[in-house]
Amino acid sequence: SVQPDMYPGNCWAFKGSQGYLVVRLSMKIYPTAFTLEHIPKTLSPTGNITSAPRNFSVYGLDDEYQEEGKLLGEYVYDQEGEPLQMFPVMV
Numbered sequence: 001s002v003q004p005d006m007y008p009g010n011c012w013a014f015k016g017s018q019g020y021l022v023v024r025l026s027m028k029i030y031p032t033a034f035t036l037e038h039i040p041k042t043l044s045p046t047g048n049i050t051s052a053p054r055n056f057s058v059y060g061l062d063d064e065y066q067e068e069g070k071l072l073g074e075y076v077y078d079q080e081g082e083p084l085q086m087f088p089v090m091v
Helices: none
Strands: 033-037 057-058 070-076 084-088
Touching: 033 070, 070 084
Parallel strands: none
Antiparallel strands: 033 084, 057 070
């Protein structure tokens, strides 16, 4: 499961520079915003957070096997900003 954790190394890491994640919910929802959290630079052993996500898109799917979802927004995580950032649904 996806749980809050601010310890370096306890993460859901992607191999390479791109990846995707599907979250299956128990009921249909209509989200208004998404939050993304990454450890701050001060907690990083290297003093940087280059592993933080940068550009990401969020899609709504009717089920996990749907190939084309509805684009809910395209966002940029600000590595110089707060560790926890909120992104409103754009559509």
